[in-house]
Amino acid sequence: MNRFIFALFAGVLASGALADGHSASGDASAGEVAFNKQCVACHVVVTDAGEKLAGRNSKSGPNLYNIAGATAGAVPGYRYGKSLVKAGAELGLIWTEETFSAYVQDPKDFLKVFLDDKKARAKMSFKVRKEEDARNIYAYLYSIGSK
Numbered sequence: 001m002n003r004f005i006f007a008l009f010a011g012v013l014a015s016g017a018l019a020d021g022h023s024a025s026g027d028a029s030a031g032e033v034a035f036n037k038q039c040v041a042c043h044v045v046v047t048d049a050g051e052k053l054a055g056r057n058s059k060s061g062p063n064l065y066n067i068a069g070a071t072a073g074a075v076p077g078y079r080y081g082k083s084l085v086k087a088g089a090e091l092g093l094i095w096t097e098e099t100f101s102a103y104v105q106d107p108k109d110f111l112k113v114f115l116d117d118k119k120a121r122a123k124m125s126f127k128v129r130k131e132e133d134a135r136n137i138y139a140y141l142y143s144i145g146s147k
Helices: 001-014 030-038 082-089 097-105 107-115 131-144
Strands: 042-046 052-055
Touching: 030 052, 030 131, 052 131, 082 107, 097 107, 097 131
Parallel strands: none
Antiparallel strands: 042 052
């Protein structure tokens, strides 16, 4: 997994993949199924107008509306861990398909590599086991709201 994260991180830096160039190659329909199986225990997708698009009324994780293309650790009203806030606010981590997929597969290791900090921590302990599921979840979130 560490090799995957290192390779992915190098590719993201080399390609300049920022918010203006984000896209989703996964299957949004499969992503909806994966989201409902793997993410709803902690996350909800609620529009700015208050319409719930997905998930339950869980508050343990941030609202994922407009997460695709957004700065990491920046959803208003959610208390993120220091490592994710630093990655987004100080180092400009944007949730692209590549960064999102790598993060949700191993949040703590992703942050350790991204921040070059062996002490980095992630509040998200759940790991999406399959890269395909991670990409499909991103495609689903992208399809229902993106920056």
